[in-house]
Amino acid sequence: MAIRDEDREELTAYLDGELDEEAARAIEARLNVDPELRAEANALRQAYDLLEYLPRTEASGSFTHRTLERLALSDASTVSQARPAARGGWPWWKSLAWAAVLLLALGIGFGVASLVPWLRFSGSPTGEPPAIEEQMVRYLRLLENRWLYERVPDLEFLQGLDRPDLFGDESPDS
Amino acid sequence: MELTATGETSRQMALRDPDIRLMLRVREDDPTAFAELVELYQHRLVTVLHHLVGSREEAEDLAQEVFLRVYRGRKKYHPRAKFSTWMFTIANNLALNALRTKQRKPVVPLNIHDSGPLGPRPAEHLVRDRESQPNDRMQQQELVTVIQQALDTLNERQRMALVLNKFEDMNYADIAEVMGLTTKAVKSLLSRARENLRLVLKDYIYMDGEAMPTPPPEMEAAAQERREPKTET
Numbered sequence: 001m002a003i004r005d006e007d008r009e010e011l012t013a014y015l016d017g018e019l020d021e022e023a024a025r026a027i028e029a030r031l032n033v034d035p036e037l038r039a040e041a042n043a044l045r046q047a048y049d050l051l052e053y054l055p056r057t058e059a060s061g062s063f064t065h066r067t068l069e070r071l072a073l074s075d076a077s078t079v080s081q082a083r084p085a086a087r088g089g090w091p092w093w094k095s096l097a098w099a100a101v102l103l104l105a106l107g108i109g110f111g112v113a114s115l116v117p118w119l120r121f122s123g124s125p126t127g128e129p130p131a132i133e134e135q136m137v138r139y140l141r142l143l144e145n146r147w148l149y150e151r152v153p154d155l156e157f158l159q160g161l162d163r164p165d166l167f168g169d170e171s172p173d174s
Numbered sequence: 175m176e177l178t179a180t181g182e183t184s185r186q187m188a189l190r191d192p193d194i195r196l197m198l199r200v201r202e203d204d205p206t207a208f209a210e211l212v213e214l215y216q217h218r219l220v221t222v223l224h225h226l227v228g229s230r231e232e233a234e235d236l237a238q239e240v241f242l243r244v245y246r247g248r249k250k251y252h253p254r255a256k257f258s259t260w261m262f263t264i265a266n267n268l269a270l271n272a273l274r275t276k277q278r279k280p281v282v283p284l285n286i287h288d289s290g291p292l293g294p295r296p297a298e299h300l301v302r303d304r305e306s307q308p309n310d311r312m313q314q315q316e317l318v319t320v321i322q323q324a325l326d327t328l329n330e331r332q333r334m335a336l337v338l339n340k341f342e343d344m345n346y347a348d349i350a351e352v353m354g355l356t357t358k359a360v361k362s363l364l365s366r367a368r369e370n371l372r373l374v375l376k377d378y379i380y381m382d383g384e385a386m387p388t389p390p391p392e393m394e395a396a397a398q399e400r401r402e403p404k405t406e407t
Contacts, residue, residue, distance in 0.1 A: 009365040016339065018346050018361070046379045047372040050321050051340050053314065057224040059216035059234060067212050067238045071245060135205040 003040055011041055015048070068140055072133040184253045193257035201248045212241055215258075218342065219265055225325060225337045226269045227276075236272060240265045255351055262342065262352045266334055273330050317378070324374040332367035335360060 003011075013019050014027045031038050188194045193214070199207035219240055223233035243264050253260075325333060331353065338344045338352060346360045353360065372379065 005362075005365070008369060009361050012365040012368050013346070013361050016346070016364070043372050043376070043379050044368050047375045048340070048368055050317075050375055050378060051325070051336075051371075053318050053321055054225065054325075055318065056217065056341070057221045057230055057233065059220040059237065063216050063220075063234060063237075064209055064212045067216075067241050068209060070238055071208075071242055074242065132203045132205055136208055139205050140209055 003037065007037065008040070008044075011037065012044060015041065015045055065140055068133070068137045072131075072137050187253045187255075191253070191257055194253045197244075197248070197251055197253070197257050200245065201251050208241075208245055211244070215241075215261060218258075219261070221341055222262070222337050223265060223269055225322075225341065226330075226333060227272055228322075228326065232272065236265070236268050239268055243268075256348065258342070259344075259348050259351050262338065262344075263354075266352050269334065270330055320378070321375070324371055327374050328367055328370055332363055332370065335363045336367045336371070339364060 010019070010023065010027055014024055019027065031041060188198060193211075196207055196211055196214070200211060216237060219237040220230070220233050223236045224230050227233055227236065240261065244261060251260075325336070328336065334353060335349055338349050344352070346357045346364070349355075349364075350357045350360045355363070
């Protein structure tokens with residue numbers, strides 16, 4: 001006898017642990033006496049379990065960085081639509097976006113920014129605090145390297161790492 | 175940083191759900207919170223979206239769009255459900271829009287009953303060789319392809335419900351919330367999805383009552399959890 005849709009729904013819900021105790025017991029009682037229902041349950045479970053073979057996709061390594069950049073650029077673009085670019089010059093929002101990218105490329109970390117406060121606002125043409133999105137892009141390196149920064153006691157330690165008399169020159173000819 | 179949440183329910187939810195607390199920090203413009211959120215959810219989002227749209231590149235684009243919408247809507251965020259449910263609701267809407275735009279056609283189910291002139295096709299090895307698991311890397315890759323194609327034969331809603339159920343361990347209530355359906359509708363949707371999957375993958379399923387091969391321990395534990403009956407409150 002063909003399995004009714006209602007029975008298959010109850011069976012699927014049972015396999016997913018979605019039935020209450022009473023309904024689960026009712027299905028189990030039927031499974032004990034109905035080989036066709038039992039075969040259907042096994043087949044449904046096996047097909048579902050085969051999905052385990054599908055790989056979990058991981059986002060690419062630069063995903064967070066690109067997302068934050070996209071956010072910073074899209075918000076800068078939104079602002080620029082309300083404010084026309086300066087006549088004959090580079091639009092101010094492009095300067096801001098490139099400043100954010102440049103700061104990331106130079107690898108300005110939070111440790112430097114905290115000791116030289118004026119640097120925090122150096123990307124802004126007016127000296128005002130940068131938008132929150134720019135701060136997020138700037139702080140991304142802090143977040144990614146937080147486990148390293150937590151071990152740095154102060155700026156003097158960081159500067160000491162750069163002393164050639166202590167750590168030498170790592171060029172191939174040395 | 176002191177978090178402010180609207181109402182007693184939101185506060186209780188924030189206490190229970192660390193992701194809600196993180197999102198509330200995003201709402202308060204904590205500069206590191208959003209990056210933390212992206213780091214936390216990126217792989218889960220990309221996995222789900224990849225299984226829906228079929229392209230990793232497109233999945234990453236859509237995942238980025240999800241995060242951007244989360245960020246832009248942050249000032250209006252008031253927790254009423256699990257944070258993951260809210261986020262995957264946005265992902266569901268974007269994925270369905272993308273699929274409808276592409277008008278992605280389902281793949282024709284494979285017919286693997288006949289052997290070709292060079293002997294049995296690789297898929298038939300998987301059917302016949304019941305004594306061993308598809309441990310061989312090539313066999314496993316072929317199986318992955320077959321299973322992905324089987325998933326592609328489902329319509330968008332069936333595929334979404336199944337992927338959320340399987341890869342996000344979402345229960346019917348959460349899936350209903352994400353997809354804007356009733357729990358009863360999700361039950362029906364998943365039943366049809368799993369039946370369709372069973373039909374397409376029937377050649378990889380043991381139907382003669384022989385004992386199934388032992389699944390990996392983590393699968394068995396997850397399956398056992400699902401079989402434990404839930405008591406309605």
